[in-house]
Amino acid sequence: MHQRISIDPWVCHGKPVIAGTRVLVANILAELAAGADFDTVRANYPNITSEDIRAALEFASALAMFETALPLAPAP
Numbered sequence: 001m002h003q004r005i006s007i008d009p010w011v012c013h014g015k016p017v018i019a020g021t022r023v024l025v026a027n028i029l030a031e032l033a034a035g036a037d038f039d040t041v042r043a044n045y046p047n048i049t050s051e052d053i054r055a056a057l058e059f060a061s062a063l064a065m066f067e068t069a070l071p072l073a074p075a076p
Helices: 025-033 038-044 050-065
Strands: none
Touching: 025 038, 025 050, 038 050
16 A cells, blocks of 8 residues: 555565554554654654655555444443
């Protein structure tokens, strides 16, 4: 889907990673969702770039466009 994102069954069980690394796209997204900025994410994963972080966001955005949103069940 994107040159900076790799999905290979032999790398991290086929989960999306930043190409050439074992940095999971999900980990980058989780850090951003928790409030980390790009500088913090890059400090935590020194082998990725701001462009890699943007690619992770673009990848997630593309996936979200094709997902069906279902309402959450009310809490018991």
